[in-house]
Amino acid sequence: MCISKKELEKKVQELRSLKALKEETEDGIEAVEREIISYMKENETDTEITDTGRITYKEQSRTTLDKKKLTEILGDDLKPFEKTTNYMVLRVK
Template sequence: MCIKKVELESKVQELRSLKALKEETENELKDIEREIISYMVENGIDTEITDTAKITYKPQSRTTLDKEKLTEILGDDLKPFEKTTTYNVLRVK
């Protein structure tokens, strides 16, 4: 597809506009998520069911391998190389 320079400029402007809209929308989403999390924390609950949604805000863990240590010592037992991270996750279904 060949477009002219004028059309290219139009596409660039459209792209900038859409990126700005995306950023604004993402900020609004984060604000709403913070409000939901605040509700969950203030009420001391990790699960809430409404007419249209099941909302959970619970800790979640993740275990990863420390690649640098693993390359230094290649053994069968990988437990010494694991890192566990725990954080809360908001889900709205």
């Protein structure tokens, strides 16, 4: 598909508009999530059942490796333990 420079400019404007809409939507989502969290805290519950679903607000944990401490133990050569993922990135400024 080959488009003209004018069509490209329209696509860039459309992209900017959609990104602005996305940001507004994400802000709205965060505001509603804060209200739900507030409800859960006020009612001192970690689980709530509604007519349309089940809501939980619970602590969860994640374990990661401390690269600095690992370097202290194994030295600077951490290459055998590294995993690299390559992907394409589109940036429009």
